[in-house]
Amino acid sequence: MLVCEKQFLTMEDQIPPSQPPMQQPLENQITPEMLAEMKARARELAIQQAIAQQSVAPQQQPKIIYLRRNFTVAELLLVILLSCGIVTGIQWAWGIATNVLPRIEIKMR
16 A cells, blocks of 8 residues: 655744845945945035036136227218208107297187
8 A cells, every 4th residue: 555645734834934135245246335435435426526627727808809890881870861851850840849839829719
């Protein structure tokens, strides 16, 4: 007669534990302290680089150069036409004011 031996597993053996096993820090794992230290170091390096760039190339004020140029023919014609128009307009307004305004009568009842 053959006897079958069966292995009976208990309930604890069948279901994995619900608590994760404690993780041991690995050599490649970054801790919060290491992260803070790296951030501080990066900040210091960035400040040093900014200071080095400012000392190497100081900001120079741009030189403003004014160039004189002659008026073009179109600009001269525009100036002449505008000045003639202004003088003619003032004379026309003065003529209306001196001819029409004295003719206005105010009658009171």
